[in-house]
Amino acid sequence: MIIEGRFIKGVRVHVLNVGLLENTTMGKFFLQTLLVVAEMERNLFVERTQEGKAIAKQREDFREGRPRKHSKKQVEHALKLLENHTL
Numbered sequence: 001m002i003i004e005g006r007f008i009k010g011v012r013v014h015v016l017n018v019g020l021l022e023n024t025t026m027g028k029f030f031l032q033t034l035l036v037v038a039e040m041e042r043n044l045f046v047e048r049t050q051e052g053k054a055i056a057k058q059r060e061d062f063r064e065g066r067p068r069k070h071s072k073k074q075v076e077h078a079l080k081l082l083e084n085h086t087l
Helices: 002-008 025-056 072-084
Strands: 013-015 019-021
Touching: 002 013, 002 025, 019 025
Parallel strands: none
Antiparallel strands: 013 019
């Protein structure tokens, strides 16, 4: 891991709302705790996203992905303009 590699080189990490993390037992413990909490948050985010998608898929008008930026009419108009105009 990046931070542990820096600890070996003697670098100390200062976490703004926590303090100084060093290559000590408590520093390593706190670092591992932060990593576990970050992983848990990521997993919760993925779970919530999947739950939201499952609920959304129940709707008839559900479409996965981004909404279209241009309507079909706008695209056809742009292609028609391209016939006589340059980009």
